Amino acid sequence: MTLPAPQPFRTGDAPLPEIIILTHKLTREYDMGGEVVRALQGVSLQIKHNEYVAVMGPSGSGKSTLMNLIGCLDTPTSGEYWLNSQQVSELDDDALARIRNKEIGFVFQTFNLLPRATALHNVELPLIYAGLGARERRDRAAQALERVGLGDRMAHRPNELSGGQRQRVAIARALVNRPSILLADEPTGNLDSTTSGEIMGVFRTLHGEGQTIVMVTHEHDIAAHAARVVTLRDGVIATDQRRAA
Amino acid sequence: MPVLEAFRLALLTIRAQKLKSGFSLIGVFIGVASLIGAWSIVNGVNRYMTVKFAQTLYGVNTFQLRRRPMFAANVPDSVWRAWRRRPRIKFGDAEAVTAAISGPVVTAWASDENVSVFYGNKEARDIQLTAASERYFDIKNLRIAAGRAFTAQENRSGVPVAVLGEAVAKRLFSDRNPLNHSVRIGGIGYRVIGVVEHQGSLLDFPLDRFVVVPAQSPAQSLVNPPGVLDALLVKAPSEEAMRDAIQEAEGVMRGRRHLRPTQDNNFVLETSEGVQRFWAGINRILMVVLPGVVIVSLVIGGVVIMNIMLMSVTERTREIGLRKSLGARRRDVLRQFLAESAAIASVGAGFGILAGVGLTVLINAVSPLPAKLSPASVVLGVLMGTGVGVVAGVYPASRAARLDPIAALRQE
Ligand SMILES: Nc1ncnc2c1ncn2[C@@H]1O[C@H](COP(=O)(O)OP(=O)(O)OP(=O)(O)O)[C@@H](O)[C@H]1O
Numbered sequence: 001m002t003l004p005a006p007q008p009f010r011t012g013d014a015p016l017p018e019i020i021i022l023t024h025k026l027t028r029e030y031d032m033g034g035e036v037v038r039a040l041q042g043v044s045l046q047i048k049h050n051e052y053v054a055v056m057g058p059s060g061s062g063k064s065t066l067m068n069l070i071g072c073l074d075t076p077t078s079g080e081y082w083l084n085s086q087q088v089s090e091l092d093d094d095a096l097a098r099i100r101n102k103e104i105g106f107v108f109q110t111f112n113l114l115p116r117a118t119a120l121h122n123v124e125l126p127l128i129y130a131g132l133g134a135r136e137r138r139d140r141a142a143q144a145l146e147r148v149g150l151g152d153r154m155a156h157r158p159n160e161l162s163g164g165q166r167q168r169v170a171i172a173r174a175l176v177n178r179p180s181i182l183l184a185d186e187p188t189g190n191l192d193s194t195t196s197g198e199i200m201g202v203f204r205t206l207h208g209e210g211q212t213i214v215m216v217t218h219e220h221d222i223a224a225h226a227a228r229v230v231t232l233r234d235g236v237i238a239t240d241q242r243r244a245a
Numbered sequence: 246m247p248v249l250e251a252f253r254l255a256l257l258t259i260r261a262q263k264l265k266s267g268f269s270l271i272g273v274f275i276g277v278a279s280l281i282g283a284w285s286i287v288n289g290v291n292r293y294m295t296v297k298f299a300q301t302l303y304g305v306n307t308f309q310l311r312r313r314p315m316f317a318a319n320v321p322d323s324v325w326r327a328w329r330r331r332p333r334i335k336f337g338d339a340e341a342v343t344a345a346i347s348g349p350v351v352t353a354w355a356s357d358e359n360v361s362v363f364y365g366n367k368e369a370r371d372i373q374l375t376a377a378s379e380r381y382f383d384i385k386n387l388r389i390a391a392g393r394a395f396t397a398q399e400n401r402s403g404v405p406v407a408v409l410g411e412a413v414a415k416r417l418f419s420d421r422n423p424l425n426h427s428v429r430i431g432g433i434g435y436r437v438i439g440v441v442e443h444q445g446s447l448l449d450f451p452l453d454r455f456v457v458v459p460a461q462s463p464a465q466s467l468v469n470p471p472g473v474l475d476a477l478l479v480k481a482p483s484e485e486a487m488r489d490a491i492q493e494a495e496g497v498m499r500g501r502r503h504l505r506p507t508q509d510n511n512f513v514l515e516t517s518e519g520v521q522r523f524w525a526g527i528n529r530i531l532m533v534v535l536p537g538v539v540i541v542s543l544v545i546g547g548v549v550i551m552n553i554m555l556m557s558v559t560e561r562t563r564e565i566g567l568r569k570s571l572g573a574r575r576r577d578v579l580r581q582f583l584a585e586s587a588a589i590a591s592v593g594a595g596f597g598i599l600a601g602v603g604l605t606v607l608i609n610a611v612s613p614l615p616a617k618l619s620p621a622s623v624v625l626g627v628l629m630g631t632g633v634g635v636v637a638g639v640y641p642a643s644r645a646a647r648l649d650p651i652a653a654l655r656q657e
């Protein structure tokens with residue numbers, strides 16, 4: 001079914017507390033030596049606590065661009081972005097780094113683990129930047145690894161792990177700081193269907209535990225795990241559908 | 246990220262990239278090793294000069310009246326020729342100066358020549374023959390190990406007796422007792438009345454190859470023309486007394502030489518300061534050359550480290566992007582790379598210190614130079630080494646810190 005029209009939002013308002021993510025007429029343009037690429041052309045989106053959203057759309061439609069903006073890795077050309085009732089489009093570099101550290105857990109298609117570090121150390125990384133002491137870091141990283149079923153692989157390096165295991169290490173890393181949103185840009189893009197199923201299982205569990213998840217995917221059967229599917233086309237939202245529970 | 250954490254990370258990275266890190270250590274390694282090694286030499290020779298050299302050759306609070314300085318560095322030919330034209334020191338000069346000094350000083354005459362000394366069919370070559378008066382032994386701190394020194398009476402009457410340096414006694418007599426045997430110098434027999442204690446060596450120069458005979462003995466004709474001596478040695482009880490004595494001696498000598506007030510002395514009153522000035526001259530040269538070498542190698546070391554770090558930043562762009570995406574702030578990345586280059590340089594400095602200390606030990610073992618490790622050079626080595634690392638790391642680290650996380654992550 002199609003969602004009811006989103007709550008009207010006007011510049012200057014603050015979003016309701018249950019809205020974790022709110023974008024308002026978000027645009028992102030790339031200046032390619034005179035030619036301007038409009039990757040996003042006014043995306044307005046609201047995501048509530050504990051929603052599980054899949055973002056779909058053809059290649060080049062702006063999915064990754066949107067994810068990077070939501071993940072505070074990038075700043076919009078215009079528009080507003082509110083995260084947890086805080087307008088991040090106005091924050092400085094250090095504040096953004098802090099939000100990436102505390103509020104956001106990012107899972108990448110290519111895992112992005114440090115190849116020389118153990119699974120445990122990889123998961124510890126966000127905690128280092130959070131300023132935690134060594135012992136607490138280790139404990140929490142170990143817990144996070146156990147949560148994704150890798151309690152017995154902590155001392156392994158990425159090249160000693162399967163693709164699915166690597167992605168689970170990356171998920172543990174994304175979760176270790178207890179972020180308010182888990183962002184995943186094609187998390188199963190490099191995995192076979194069985195392993196993809198495992199990862200979706202992990203996501204389902206996390207969602208069940210109250211985790212808010214936004215995930216980009218090309219595959220309909222992956223998107224089917226989400227309760228809501230947002231489709232982008234040419235930098236704008238084409239459809240926004242919620243599956244009946 | 247705390248500094249300690251950054252350092253731990255840096256050491257891990259260095260360990261993982263041994264070869265590259267080893268390469269980048271070299272400049273700082275050489276810089277610090279040469280700093281410490283050369284400093285040890287300067288330090289050691291310095292101590293040697295001020296303590297042993299000056300005291301051995303002069304004695305404390307002692308000056309010498311001579312025709313020209315015994316030690317001089319970089320003397321132009323013209324000066325050298327002028328020195329050779331100066332009148333020699335006469336017996337009469339020595340007597341007049343001795344008489345004119347009012348303070349309680351000890352004086353001795355001394356003239357040197359290189360000779361061979363014979364006993365039976367044995368020959369000791371290249372021996373320093375000193376024709377001296379009896380107080381020479383006191384002034385030079387030469388203690389008699391066996392027998393005795395000659396007396397004032399023997400000196401005045403020119404009795405042909407000899408006091409041998411230890412090496413001469415060994416060479417001519419092996420283990421036998423040389424006392425009362427007769428050695429020949431310049432064809433004349435001298436009865437051995439004493440042997441001086443072992444003196445060791447100064448730099449590479451042995452101090453036991455000498456014979457001392459009375460100034461007025463027949464040996465006078467070997468060392469100088471009649472009535473001439475090389476030096477009058479004057480030892481005062483204190484530095485102040487020495488200064489006074491020098492002034493009195495200068496007055497007397499200028500009078501005897503009929504020098505007008507505008508004319509320079511045509512003699513020298515040399516103290517151990519003169520020797521030290523000679524050393525200071527050499528020291529100054531070292532002090533220009535040494536920092537040059539050190540600075541050049543540290544700069545090279547810094548450039549190498551900077552390049553390695555730039556390479557490292559490029560290679561690890563993805564890692565940097567990832568760290569930023571996980572919450573690393575600019576200053577965290579900056580600190581990580583600064584710590585890494587400082588750690589590389591510190592490790593280089595650490596090895597440099599080991600090598601410098603080893604060098605010091607080695608120099609002492611195989612060369613005549615007396616090297617002595619200076620703690621200051623070790624501290625300076627560590628500071629400079631690490632400093633070079635930090636300075637060399639600033640540019641690469643700030644490049645890393647400014648990387649855009651998305652662009653960095655997207656890089657293959
Ligand atoms: N750094 C950049 N510089 C210039 N153009 C860019 C940049 N990043 C993205 N774009 C452009 O923006 C548009 C959207 O890109 P984006 O990566 O968001 O697409 P996507 O939906 O994630 O595609 P895919 O499914 O292939 O990952 C594309 O036309 C792309 O070429």
Ligand SMILES: [Mg+2]
Nearest residue numbers: 063064065185
């Ligand atoms: Mg994409």
